[in-house]
Amino acid sequence: MSIWANILEAMRNLLATKQRSILALIGIIIGTGSVVAMLSIGGMVRHETLKRFEDMGTDLISIRLRAPEPDQGLGVSDLAQVEQGLAPWFAVVTPSIEAGVWFELGGQEQFFTQLGSTANMQALYRLELAAGRFISPFDHYQRFAVVGQQVANAYADAGQLLAPGSTLAIDGRIYSVIGLLERAPEDLFGGTDVNHSLIIPIGALSRLDGGEIDSLAARIKPGLAHQASIEQAGQWFAQHFPGLDAEFSSPEQMIAQMQQQLRLLTLMLGAIGSISLVVGGVGVMNIMLVSVTERRREIGVRLAIGARRRDVRRQFLIEAVILALIGGLLGLVLGALAAWVVAYFAGWGFFVTLPVLLLGFGVSAAIGVFFGFYPAIQASKVDPIIALRS
Secondary structure, three states, X not given: OOHHHHHHHHHHHHHHOHHHHHHHHHHHHHHHHHHHHHHHHHHXXXXXXXXXXXXHOOOEEEEEEEOOOOOOXXXXXXXXXXXXXXXOOEEEEEEEEEEEEEEEEOOEEEEEEEEEEOOHHHHHHXXXXXXXOOOOOOOOOOOEEEEOHHHHHHHHHOOOOXXXXXXXXXXXXXXXXXXXXXXXXXXXXXXXXXXXXXXXXXXXXXXXXXXXXXXXXXXXXXXXXXXXXXXXXXXXHHHHOOOOEEEEXXXXXXXXXXXXXXXXXXXXXXXXXXXXXXXXXXXXXXXXXXXXXXXXXXXXXXXXXXXXXXHHHHHHHHHHHHHHHHXXXXXHHHHHHHHHHHHHHHOOOOOOOHHHHHHHHHHHHHHHHHHHHHHHHHHHOOOHXXXXXX
């Protein structure tokens, strides 16, 4: 019997037992769909995470400052010296002071960050305004505030719509709203979340809290080597502020670390999906073993009229592979659909790569061969005399 005749015969046998075939298909569909969905979601997470850093630019540097003792850190009065000293390597430098505060708003406890910074912050982080303006170099110690989107939403839920010119009170402090921000990435490079923040002139926040500068953000001048610039800037800090620990980090370093972590995440998600596929393969094997038991008389007739045992073995193996391939194709569709749903609700760009589809389909075929081989062997071992008597 030719291979095509085997395939047609296998299709007839599978259609003759629709319920059993569907039960076997469900496991393969879910297993293949899990592999495709998990790997695709892992790929999209990796793409979106790296894209966030690339959008900000790999020339953006974060400098976390740690003082050995309180009141020995970098103050607002030191900013002019720092900006001038770092000018050979950085085109723009912006400091930040963070002061978190819990307070009651509309009957609910809220946590926002008062973020003291300068006018350079908008260009450095590429922040977009929904209304009003950003803080300017002339605001100095004014109690002005640029409001993050989540802060504005919280006040709106409490019945107070914020707009440029309005005032808001946080922790007993009154600020004049001068601008509202569009939604920004939740975690900007350096750990800043402007959506839950009020951006205030750094002089005003320093005067209110007496705080020292927590960190600096800077953009390396075009044409300069990133690592060399970081090392030279670190030497400048060590020379002029010897008691201050300045920890430099760049998107390039974080991207390299994150790529390794995301590769592990993708492998882990693929392994989880593979477990479902193995369970589906066990289901195929069980269904095929039941089929062998029920078709013992048919197998005996085939062997009695001249069929070879390898023909019987091939017939049952083809049936198992066809089941797995059909389940694999449907699983690809299910997995892609599941990945699309996740991307849609997460606001990511959706894509499924060809290697993922080929891997899902190839693994499902391999599952069919692996788990179909034992039932096929059992079918080929049937004694025709005993089978005909039964």
